[in-house]
Amino acid sequence: MNTFQTSCSLKIQRLGLVLLTLCLVSCASIPEGQVRIKKDPWEETNRAVLIFNDNLDDYLIRPLTKVYEFVVPSPARTAIRNVFSNVGDVYNSVNNLLQGKPKAAVDDLVRVFVNTTIGLGGIWDAASAAGVEKHSEDFGQTFGVWGIPDGPYMMLPLLGPSTVRDTAGWFFDIQTDILIKQIDNIPLRNSTTGLRIIDQRAKYLGSSDILESAAFDKYSFIRDAYLQRRRSKLYDGNPPPLVDEEENDNVPDYSSEQKRIR
Template sequence: IEGFNRAMYDVHDGLDTVILKPVATGYDAVTPDLIQTGVTNFFANISDIMTAANNLFQGKPKQAVSDLGRVAVNSTIGILGIFDAASGMGLEKHDEDFGQTMGVWGVGEGAYVFLPFLGPRTVRDTAGIYMDIWFDPVNYIEHVPTRNSIWAVRVVNLRANLLPADKVIEEAALDKYSYIRDAYLQNRRNLVYDGNPPPRSLDD
């Protein structure tokens, strides 16, 4: 499967180099930092809804209530999430998705796959995307041009936020594919175990 993954990585990298990265670079160049922060906060506020649901599914009601509190505060005082007022009030931001939830339930991560546009994934995380999409309120906007525009801004803003990582990868990695794979798998394992993963067995 590594041959397939490397081929898909090359496709992804080529599309990113030709299309997404130039758009994100232009967006980053013309958009003031304050505006970019507001856009990032806006989408982070939306993601807190999915995080709350997943914390509940993982049996962490206290965190779920905190996440919903963040949404309530940032959607009102923070003006639709543009400002992160909740963090200043001590409501910690969490990062949960359905891929992590399945990991908490004991579902194995499965094979590592690299998919164009989606990037690095495991089979478990790929399956989790469908539930994350179901809980994403953006997908329930009936006006298609508005929904697509919001998605476009979300993708470009996310890619712009990742621009600093490009330089790190270029400088640190002789094999970018392997570097991204290993970093992704380690990060996902840490997330599933809330930063305290058990030691791997010799069979892993």
């Protein structure tokens, strides 16, 4: 059985590499008249990766997500999301501490304690019900607080929009992930990772149609919205005004559309 699972896993990985290679060598041209920005020097490759991600979503992830929503009742899906969120509060606390925000770090630990005990392992978000604020921090944001530049924009296979700094941060996020590092049983670990991906996709399932209708160029909308959102998160929702034209880099303001998609 283990040999069969290993064989299937290798075949899936090889198929993914083939699909990605075909996608990257395909022509992903920039629409005529589209303004290029300095933060996106790899735009052609990024557009090709977006095509790959869209195809993967259309033919695999979205169908699985719809089956998941059909089979799993809403209360159970909420409980699953709360458990993942409870684990995430551990990393929120670590990153808040590294960013020099001890009060927020303590709040995150209080959330973990309350949700793990009263909330039965995080199934019920008792901390939010009690008014304990939830944060959303990661190593990419921590590196930004430390003064590390964000670098060029990147579109990552499966993971989606990122920057060089956020990609490095994601690597550290993975290295400290309890659900990945502490589960020795490979099938269980893979199943947990898959469930987390499907859960996250279910969270934004209703926003796909809005995104399609909100932008003439989907790629530019995703890129610009991502860069603006990450800058906002870096400054805890209160970023200073941009005064340098190079820093602003002609990125349009999509804040109202981002609110609709959220």
